[in-house]
Amino acid sequence: MKNGELRFAVMAAPLLLFMVLAFNLPVLTMLGWSFTNPTPTAQHYLYLLETPVYLRVIGNTMRIAAMTTLGCIILGYPLTYWMRGLSPRGRSICLVLVLLPFWISILIRTYAWIVILGNDGIVNRALLAIGLVDEPLRFIYNELGVLIGTINVLLPFFVLPLYAAFSRFDERCFQAAASLGASRRAIFWRLFLPMSGPAVAASATLVFILSLGFYITPAILGGGNVTMIANMLDDLINSLPNWETAAALSTILMITVLLLYAINQRLRAGDAN
Incomplete structure (x- = not known):
């Protein structure tokens, strides 16, 4: 090993040790708990697969994550496409508005939805005042409320990478299509939409991954x-406690996230190419 390489290894060793202790060791400990009782066993995973309540929770999580992702696509794609056609000043203002939620705590934003959508909230008061409903509608404390909260939190995570991808599109492709007589609708459906496919898939995968680990929003709304799952x-962990089953459930979630992350990376690589 050359002197420069040795010097670099010595300098990097403390950081590497910190990463192992702070990140890898807890994960390895979790994996160990999921396979011990106290002897090596796979019964914790079998217990999860044989217990309907855990399967139902996993199914709920996957369904809510999928619906959140779909909601972000429905709201975020038109918004990003519209932002792309604005003037530089208009795009800057819109980006600031998209980034604005990051300056506010998720906890505060989640409680704000109670003020807006609660039984005595702004929306129900308005509906009752104009006579559209006779009693308050249940917007929260159900799956609808959770979806509204998760979409609100994760929409910027969909819009920002998608906007970055749209900004890299070569405008000359669309100009060439227009010069050959293609209408704006034809340009969108036959050129822009196929080009944006990998970017949409990558952003959607990111939103799906993030929504799998949500805790505050489903707990409150x-x-x-x-x-x-969270x-x-x-x-x-805190009520039962059953650390081994929690470790097995966490391992399943981690494997799912790693697979989705690998898919996300492949899609991002395809988008870059």
């Missing part, structure tokens, strides 16, 4: 009626 982990 679900009102205890909507349980996701909420179940809290019960398994």
Whole structure:
């Protein structure tokens, strides 16, 4: 080993040790708990697969994550496409507005939805005042409330990478299509939409991954009626406690996230090419 390489290795060793202790060791400990009782066993995973309540929670989490992702696509794609056609000043203003939620705590934003959508909230008061409903509608403390909260939190995570991808599109392609007589609708459906496919898929995968680990939003806006994996982990660790089952459930979530991350990286590589 050359002197320069040796010097670099010595300098990097403390950082590497910190990363192993702070990040890798807890993960390895979790994996160890999921396979011990105290002897090596796979019974914790079999217990999860044989217990309907855990399968239902995993299914709820996957469904809510998928619906959140779909909601972000429906709202975020037109918004990003519209932002792309604005003037530089208009795009800057819109980007600031998209980034604005990052300056506010997720907890505060989640409680704000109670003020807006609660039984005595702004929306229900307005509906009652104009006579559209006779009693308050239940917007929160159910799956709808959780979806509204998660979409609100994760929409910027969909819009920002998608906007970055749209900004890299070569305008000459669209100009050439227009010069050959293609209408704006034809340019969008036959050129822009296929080009944006990998970027949309990568952003959607990112949103899906993030929504799998949500805790605060389903705990508050679900009102205890909507349980996701993170909420179940809290019960398994702090209420029961059952650390081995929690470790097995966490391992399943981690493997799912790693697979989705690999898909995300492949899609991002395809988008870059």
